Amino acid sequence: GTYDQIKQICKDYRVYFSTPPGLQPGQDYLVDHSIYFYLMDPEGDFVEALGRQHTPEAAARVIGDHIKDWKKPLRKD
Secondary structure, rough: OOOOHHHHHHOOOOOHHHHHHHHOOOOOOOOOOOOOOEEEEOOEEEEEEEEOOOOHHHHHHHHHHHHOOOOEEEEOO
16 A cells, blocks of 8 residues: 555554654665554454463464354355
């Protein structure tokens, strides 16, 4: 997407990012950003944000529990 589209999606999902000031097209740079994984359901809806507070085992458990919740037919759009 365009920069403005990406900026809007980040706002919608409360994702933080920044690029260095004065960046020129084609220059390499590091991006400062949020450190979360966003779990979405099969219909594309937000379910949960997983971050550094989750151990790998806890994150796997949370994801597994949500997968069990979706053992049902998907809605038809």
